[in-house]
Amino acid sequence: MPLRGFTPLLLWILPVWRVLTPVNAHPPLSRCHLMQNTAVCNDRRLSSVPADLSQNIEELQLHQNHITTLTDDSLRRYPALRTLSLACNELTTIQSAAFRDSHVLTSLNFANNSLSVGFHESGAALNELRTLQSLDLSENKLDEEMVGVLLGNLTSVERLNLSGNVIQRLDEDIFRRLHRLTELDLQRNFLFEIDNAFHGNHKLQRLNLAFNSLPCLTDFHLTQLQVLNASNNLIDWFISRQDVNETFQLETLDLSHNNLLFFPFLPTRSHLQNLYLSDNRLSFYEHLDNSTNPNITTTVEFYNLKNYAANVTAQLWQEDLHGDVSSLLILDLRGNHVTYFPQGFIQKMPLLSRLKMSVNCLEKLNFTSERFSGSLYELDVSRNELNHVQASDDDLRTLGNLTYFNLSQNNLSFLPTRLFPSLLNLRSVDLSYNDIDVCVEEPVNNFSRCVDWKHVRNLKQLYLKSCNIKNIPNSAFSGMSLTHLELSENPGLNVEQSLQTLWTTLQHLGLGNTKIQNFDFSEFQSLKSLNISSNSLSQFPTSLRQIGLKSLDLRDNVLSTIPADQAGALATTLTTVYLTGNSFNCCQTEWFRTFEKQETLNIADKSDIKCVDFFRRTHFVERFDPSLCFVQTEPLFWYIVLFVPVCVSFVGISVILLLTVKPKVLENSIKKKCLKPTPY
Template sequence: MSVHGLTLILLCWLPLRILLTPVSSHPQLSHCRLIQRTALCNNANVSSVPSGLPGDTEDLQLNNNHLETLQDDSLLLYPSLLSLSLACNLLTELESNAFQNSPSLKSLNLANNRLHMGVSQTSLALKKLPHLRALDLSVNKLGGEMLTTLLQNLTSLEYLNLSGNLLMRLDESSFSDLHQLRELDLQRNVIFEIDDAFQSNAKLQRLNLAFNYLPCLTDFRMTQLVVLNASHNFIEWFISRQDLDDTFQLETLDLTDNKLLFFPFLPSHSRLRNLYLAHNNLRFYEHLADNVTNPNLTTTVEFYNLNKDTGNVTAQLWNEGLHGDISSLEILDLRVNQVQYFPEGFIGKMSALTRLQMRKNCLESLNLTEGFSGRLYELDISDNRLNQISVDAETLAVLSNLTYFNLSLNNLERLPSKLFSSLPSLRSVDLSFNDVDVCVSEDAAPIRADNVSSCVSWRDVAYLEQLYLKGCNLEIIPPSAFSGLSLTHLELSDNPGLQVQGSIRGLGRTLQHLGLGNTQIRDLDFSHFEHLKFLNISANNLADLPSSLLDLDLKVLDIRDNRLSTIPRSLANTLAPKLQLVFLAGNPFSCCQTEWFRTFESTKTMTMVEQSDIRCEDLLLTTHRVQNLRSSVCLDDRGETYILWYLLLFLPICLSFVGILFIFLLSFRPKTLQKSIKKRCLKRSSY
């Protein structure tokens, strides 16, 4: 056969082959990415399930598309499906036989659709999935009755996500068929009542009720639960059943951002490890338990089931047993509450405590002899009203694992003389915003009879790495204050007039973070700090940046609120490729010297924080945003633009002023003015 004949046959066969190829095959495959037995068809702009995928596909993802209905024949070609994700579509319903050929499906994601419009059909479809383990129905505007209909007979379900719906009330029928359920997410609904909703879920271990409207959780008896998140509600009371002999398996209880008035009434036998109670109204009321002093105060409170009109919980408010079993507690977060003191013996019950966070409470004294755990790793008592710390040598020996100690934002003026030096594992101390000085020498550190001192000697805190002394009204730090230490972080900002007298020069080999903002420090040589990564020299009234910055490998530089008019080109070119963050706002930069800004702006690895707040002044004292600066507001290389504007603006004004002044002066000598006019204007005629 000739070459021309073969070519003609091929040309005729090609259109026929295109016509015979299924229309839905290749075009739809182009929207999907195949990885082994997974088909990724997300954001594919399709309105139906692609029909040209491999028949053995096990995982099909069709998120962010335009499907409105999952039809009966949509999945017939994929009998091996184990996982199907249809999140963020326009689904109003699943037809009743949509899963007739998907008996092995275990995971189904239907989040962020419109399934509230077709609950009955969708319910029939879900019943065809005997092995379904995980179901996501979040953000579908589902109400309580819709939920009951959808979940009928899903006895194999282990994970269920119902977050972001319109659930208001849960009762015993809500999850009655979900006997295998282990994890349930109900956050971001409008739930205000739970009435025996989980009595059929004996295997439930993780329950998320965050961001709802629950007023209380009483008669808590879910002994099998391991994690309970009830944060961001309106809970005033948490009361568990303390008459049960079974040990509660609860390990994490999160009640953050509620309205708690009392410490939770925990189970008598539990394995609780993490208790989060931040941002509540919690305090202790042991001082009110004395009926002699307070005879009119009640000691019990009863909670009623409004539906049955009978009392079901009675709590004795001042009973120490209400605290429950906290012996295994490792983390206690009590930040932002109203705690004024700890009840007697309360701290000693937490023998496994590793972290105690008490920021922003009302403590006026801290007694470290109350039986703190020897495993205590972090102690944060910042932003309280502390004016006294009590301790003894035996207690300090027990706290041998204490590593982070935060006492900032208190009213401390004196401290136990050996408080920090007797803690061998101490790595970080924050004493910011207290009036405790740095000892000049051991002889200059007077110790009172009660073994407290107004200053701290840091040389004996051998393993200290991070020291924060911000806002302590420090005036002088002697040269030997930090000798022998290997500090990596030193914060001395907000101590106006501070004199460091070379005390930090010995930290050159280790220091990585140095804060000297608002200290009015001058002429400090930074070239010794070869490992420095963060430097704060803001609010120091600096007119020029130290040239020693050229020697540093800085990542963060804060030079806000100084008197900088420019940054030298050589310094900008050196810093730009090294820095990751730079703070520049609050300086009176000159609009005629902004080459540094263009250098920083063109460096992709660096960010100018609050860039829109960086401003400059032109020669007419007009303020501009540097990022929007136009070249016409300033000089060009020869100064011609400025001179022209200067002449055009000021010369007519000056000439007018001189003329007005001359006429004004002559007005005081009218005779001279008349003679002048006559002399110049009334000359004699020649004829």
């Protein structure tokens, strides 16, 4: 009986108790995800290493927590640990005995912490490790002194990441004990000097020095190095030691985004395959003649090259200064000042497969004198000053492997008649922004202002943007199986009949700014990408709903709306659509809501699409409130209906009042206008 009296009270207290009971009074949820011998404890707001995990774990991930100190007993419970990651914490100190029981630890990741604070004690802890192979100390605000302390006697380390720190100078002792080092990342520091820093690292194969402030790299003699990335520095000279008899193992050299004025002095013997020199100021100077201008010299002298060689006087440009490029597969010279190739320069690269020469100053391309090898697969000479291309039938037969050929944005108005038909493996050609037409009849001369594409049977991608083409013959692409055709920026182009032979193969079609209006796309059943921007289209092409487009560009037309049924059909297939620059009606934007609801559809310029309301005010479609349309349009009719009778009534009352007050006004007015004196 007494318990019955407490029952109502308990029922009232129970909900309140549930609300007021703190979360930590409940059994704790698991803070880590365990997978076999790996514990993943990332982003768990931990302030210390968990002590309740299995003793057999071999990998422990603690990314994005709040751990500030790795204490002496943090890892004592996990003697089998091989990999530990504490990236993106608040780590300042590793206590000296933290790794005393970690006898098999091979990988440590301390990226994005603050180990610069307690680097002395942390260095003592790291020196206990004898099996460590991979160490990541990136983004810890470390300078060269701190790095020297932290590395100490880590003789077992093979992979070291020091990127994103504040290192300015490397001396010869900093990596001296790292005899097994094979990979070293020093990018995004403030390096301006390297003083024999890698002299003792005979196993170093990959070195990243990108995004620093190095002024030059002279006396390069790391014969065992395979990959060197020195891009995005201030390098104006790259000089390898010329007196080394050993073959350099270098395969990839990246010197892009520097200040090179001259082609690098490469090793005399090497296995170099990839050479990246884009975005420098590089040019060739063999054509300079000091007999015509005595102030210009074609020689350069180098003094005291690290005391390893005598002074060097070099003639610019002799072939031997280029070094060994016989193994080169890729040469990237984009964004330089190259006006021509020195005699025999290309011929020294018998294996060259990709030559990228865009954004230079080439005035002519002579396949006969350059003697490109049969290995050439890609040739990009776009955005130069080419006005002449020369090639014999034998030269073109040699280039049977050429697949991608980019000649866009030059000054070409004539081309060899047999240039493209002779390249049997050609798959992609870009002639955009040249004055080259499509032939109506087959050319009879060796050079022509047009190209007969019917004989380029294997071509798949053809780009003829802004070539001043007005008309394309109906048979221009007969027998071809093009998948990509770009004809944009050719205003007034008549093309519909000539595309009938490509109905089944064409996947991308560019017709932007061609002034098309009533184009029927219904037969292009393979079309996936269509550009019809800048065509002053006022009506949405109804034929587009019948094909399964993935990408559609409708920018810069005069569309006021997209019919709801067509928008619904497009939304199910489209993945990307461009719509800015149209005069959409703010009160007819159901199509936008349809597109917006489709999760698989990306409206690329969604936030910039504008519309116009009834009062010609401009709004962003994404933020426009459709309910405003009812306020603006429906009451307007009734305002007019009510306003007209009021105006008529006001005028009538005014006339009556006027005649009442001045009854002779009307009579005098009639006499003045109608009663005139009779002339005699």
